[in-house]
Amino acid sequence: MADVYLNEKFVGEVQDTQAFVKQVRDDRRIGKLPETLNVFFDEVNRDVYLDNTKGRCRRPLIIVEDGESKLTQEHTKKLQNREIKWKDLISQKIIEYLDASEEENSYIALSENELTKDHTHLEIGPNIILGITTSLVPYANYGQSTRLNRGSKTQKQSLGLYASNYLIRMDTDASILHYPQRPITRSFMHDIAAYDQHPAGQNVTIALMSYKGYNMQDSIILNKDSVQRGLARSTFFRPYTTEELRYAGGLVDEIGIPNKEIKGYRSETDYRLIEEDGIIAPGIEVKEDDVIIGKTSPPRFLGDLEEFSIAANVRRESSTVVNHGEIGTVDMVLVTENQEGNKLVQVRLRHLRAPEVGDKFASRHGQKGVVGAIVPAVDLPFTTSGIVPDLIFSPHSLPSRMTISHLIEVLAGKVGSLSGRYPEGTSFSSESPELLRKELFSFGFREDGKEKLYNGITGEELEATIFVGNMYYMRLKHMVANKIHARASGRIQLLTRQPIEGRARGGGLRLGEMEKDCFVAHGASLLLKERFDSDRTVLYICEQCGMLAVYDAYKNRKFCPRCGGNVEINPIELSYAFKLLLDELRALGISPRLKLKSKY
Amino acid sequence: MIDEYINRGVPEPLVRGLVKEAEDVKLTKAEIKKALDRLENEYKDAYISPGEAIGVITAESFGEPGTQMTLNTFHFAGVAELNVTLGLPRLIELFDARSNVSTPAMEIYLDKAYTKENKDVKKVASLIKETKFREVASEFVINVLKLQVEVTLNKKNMADLHITEAKILEALQSGLKGVVVKQSKDGIIVLKPSSVEEDLKEVYKLREKAKECFIKGVKKISYVIPIKIGNEFVILASGSNLAGVLSLKEVDATRTITNNIHETAEVLGIDAAREAIIYEAEKVIKNQGLDIDVRHIMFIADLMTNTGKVKGITRSGITGEKESVLARASFETPIKHIINAALVGEIDPLDSVIENVIVNQPIPLGTGLPSLVAKMKNARI
Structure with missing residues (x-):
């Protein structure tokens, strides 16, 4: 029951x-x-x-x-x-x-x-x-499971031909690889997922060796000649959008060249690129702070300002400008309407991204790294048959990670490119490495895939034989051009007078508490002070009461609001953040006093 | 010659040790002197330079491996042995000098006579383990009519624990105050409250109290396992009672330790507590497969014990004793410290590191420590 x-x-x-x-x-x-x-x-x-x-x-x-x-x-x-x-x-x-x-x-x-x-x-x-992306990893059953996870994760970040109609799309942060290739070492999922229609990488010749220390810690060396031939070249697209919004009271935004009378008018040079309709034309090269869509908005608080302000009822500047630190070429301009019937303008910028030092690359086995150097082919090692690797990969990336599949792919790629076929790398039912080796041998190569290499600079034979072969490499979407960040001086926060945060706004790079501890541990006292000088202020202190005094630069007169002018008043230098702390304590009813003492 | 080096600051054991070794291998006087010179140089080379930020270096030496520790903390659950808190939680507990250790434990070494035979060790172990009345009884019955508790004894357990009925009676009499303990003819132990106002509630309470009544062993030691380390037996105990265990004559008092720092300080003194801190911290670090120089641990242990009392690195311990208001406020509970400082009008001399970072002045460490004083002839200011 x-x-x-x-x-x-x-x-x-x-x-x-x-x-x-x-x-x-x-x-x-x-x-x-x-x-x-x-x-x-x-x-x-x-x-x-x-x-x-x-x-x-x-x-x-x-x-x-x-x-x-x-x-x-x-x-x-x-x-x-x-x-x-x-x-x-x-x-x-x-x-x-x-x-x-x-x-x-x-x-x-x-x-x-x-x-x-x-x-x-x-x-x-x-x-x-295995899932769809994980099945794309060849020889996955020869690798470690954690690396397999990473391998399938990095594949999602690779640049390729993500959609064949990319030219008429407005995707944010989209990139297109210029010469994507189908992988030599394949798995069944490549057929099922029609990977050949949207490949996301290129077959490169790799050598497993170190090169002058420029491929330490997972970094890789690229062949400059290969790069100039178009290896891993991509285009980055960035769309900018603006809309003619409608506000209460029948007021609307206006897309066009802003009038000089408006509030927040930029300089004329900033508007030089836009045409009469207020929109930039395709083909124009732009850099940061250039206006690409001119727009004005109605005043924010209608009414209350009218009585007092002379510049009553002026419109505000609300143009779309190129982001901080970006450059590009206008690729496409789209003028349309949105669902509410408002005018919608989208401008897509395009920027050619040849690989540079710091760009991220990965194989399909969770082996990712950044470019450490781009070396001319003449300086790179070459094999007896004159082959120069496109990419040099550090052998130190292998033992601890145990990605045997990475090595087998190199072998399979080599056999595939010699025989003109696509070796089967499907997990659990792949072509056996032993047979691949035999086939490689039949082509007149060493069975283990190693080759004699010659130093590209001196021409001397390298003492060790080097593992050389072909494998599929992907360029990942993390590019230095989008991440590089440095600042000398710039905008500061109102409250603390410390630099503002964020790369997009031209902010500073924070030297945090633990970084501070490092300076302290090194005893680098004055360097530490210098690093924290961003909010340095000079305060005049009344020696009698220990409170802030006033320095009147115009009359060159110092006085204490409490003790008058006949007291000793001296300047001290300290961080504005500390002054703020003292002020906040005063607001709490605590009266901190500063007692001055000569340092020497 | 020896005194000469000692007077120059080389530690006596080092000098004497070297000389002894040198004499053993029959070095000449001149050679010994050369060796001693070398020793002095090496020793002075190992000095820490004035202005070295030893505190921060120690903190970083713990902090960096500490980040690796957090992830693999409770990996030891389910191991048949004693389960002792290890990893970061234990390290925090240790350096905070908490008085309640989350898993109190002892390593009890035995007198030579008892370490050979398994049988002897088991006997000592049963002496140490705290036995409660519950463990030697098979049944607790409340007789509602007579308002008394009747307990049937478990003979087998008694034999295992080497306890006689007389002993139990004796222990009950001293352990349960205001209770009449009797044994009936059929061996049943009868407990009856001696107070005049008898009621059932009292009897219930008595039963629960009787279950936990101490019979024999060392109090607080709840569990013991004998373990063979090298070629001798050692008893690992969960629960800690150093004074109680040391009072047993079968125990080797010179080697027995507990993981409770406060107890060690109380029973054996502050130097023992310092050693205990070092031992316990090293145990955690070794267990995690990490490598932190002992001198960092020794430094922390020194700081925690140099006042003669065990003090943790907390706002109520060492950090709370800092002179600077700003330094204390930047550690924990800033509002409390600032208010208290304001109430008494504390003065912060800005003598140490954090204060100077806050006001952005050069810190008195490293290159910021020395200053140049020029002596000027006929100076006119």
Whole structure:
């Protein structure tokens, strides 16, 4: 006797639970019950759950009957010949989908040769433990799982041909790789996901060695000639948007060349690029603070200013300008309307990004690094056949991370490029490295993929043989051009008089508490003071009462508001933040006094 | 010759040790002198320079590996051995000098006579472990009519713990005040409140109290395991009672330790507490597979104990004793420190590091410490 629940609702009771569950399964398989229905018998509480709701995670499995897989050789042959499809397998009840709870009642074999009479299902393949992006990693079963995670994560950050209609799109922070290539070492997912239609990397020749210390700590060396030939070259797109908003009282924004009378008018040179309609034209090169869309807005507080201000009712400047530190070429201008019928203007800037020192690259195995140097090909090592690597990768990145798959890909890439085929790198069913080695040997190369290299500068033979091969490398979206940040002087905060925060606003780089501790630990006393001088102020202190005195520079007179002019008043230098602290203490009713003493 | 070096500041044990070694290998006088000169140089080279920021360096030496520690803290759950808090929580507890250790534990070394045989060790272990009445009783029954508690004894447990009925009676009599303890003919122990106003509630209370009544062993030691370290048996105990354990004659008092710093200070003195801090901190660091120079730990231990009392690095401990208001306020509870300073009109001489960072003046450390004083002839100012 067991309770039966359909979609979490009690519907009745059954006597023979096993027979009932079997009946439900059989009925589902012959099509009497919907294919989406799953049944689960809870052996602990002796309840039967039938579930047909949306949002359950279900996965396909091959049905097993009497220890025999229902998927036969015949089916696989037909599948290969494209006579039948996945759909047919489901309708023929060779494959069914189980949800998480029905899985609990099943006995699933991992491979066909371990099937017994007790098994109910067979796993389609070991590959299905991997997701879509993870399946794109070749030879993943040779690597460490954590690296595999990172590998699939970095693939999502790679630049490529993300959409074929990118020219008419307005995506924020989009980049296009100029010459994307299909990977030589492939996995089945490359076919399924039509990766060749939107590839996201390039096949490069790599050498596994160090080069003058410029590839320490995961950095890589790029071949300057390769870069100039277009390796990893990309274009960065940045759209700017503005809208003619409508305000209460029938006031509207106006896109056009702003009038000189308006509030916050920029200099004429800033407006030089916009045309009569207030919008810039495609093809013009712009730099930071250039106006690309001229716009004025109505005054913010209508009415109350009118009586007093002479410049009553002036419009405000609200143009769109190029962001701090950015340059680019106007790529496309779009003038349209938004849903409310307001005029909408979008301008897309484009900027060519050739790889530079500091740009991030990664292979598909969680091995990411930044460019440490871009070296002319003449200075790079070359093989006996004159091949110069496009990229030099540090061997120190390998032992602790144990990404064997990275090495096998190099080998497979080498074989692939020599034989003109695409080696199969699908996890668990890849071409074996042993066979790859034999094939490599047949091409007249060393079996282990190593080659004799010659120093590009001196021409001397390198003592060690170097592992050289081809692999797929991706350029990641993190580029120094978007991150580089430095400041000498600039805007400060009103309250603390310390530099403002943020790269986009031209702020400072904070030297935080722990960084301060480093200066202290080094005993670099005066350097520390200098670093914290950003809010340095000179205060005049009345020596009698220890409070702030006043220095009247115009009359060259010092006096204390409390003790008068006949007291000793001396200037001291301290941080404005401390002055603020003292002021705040005063606001709390505490009266801190400064007692001056000669330092010497 | 020896005194000459000692007078120049080389530690006596170093000098004497070297001379002894040198004499053993039959060095000549001149060679010994050469060795001593070398020793003096090496020793003075190891001096810390004036103005070195030892405090910050120590803090960083703990802070950096500490960040790696936080992640792998409670990895030891479920191990059959004694579960002792380790990792960052233990380090914090140690340096804060908390009086309540989260997992009190002792390492009890035994007198030589008891360390050979497993049997002997087990016997000592049973002596140390605190046995409560609950453990030797099989049933506590409340007799509602007679308003008394009747306890059936568990003979097997008694035999295991080497306890006789007489001993139990004795322990109950001294442990339960205001209770009449009797033994009936059939071996049942009868507990009856001796107060005049008997009621059922009292009997219930008595039963619960009797369960926890101390029978034998050392109080607070709740669990013991004998473990073989090298070729001798050591008893690891959870719970800590140093004074109690040391009073047993079977225990080697020279080596037995507890992980409670305050208790160590109380029983063995402040120098022992200092050693205990170093030992405990090193244990945590070693356990995490980290490597921090002992001298950093020694420095912290020195700071915590140099007043003669164990003080933690907290706002109520060492940090709270800083002279500067600003320094204290920048550590913890700034408002409290500023208000208290304002109430008594404290003066901050701005002598130390943090204060000078706050007001942005050169800190009196490293290059900021020395200053030049020029002596001018016929100076006119």
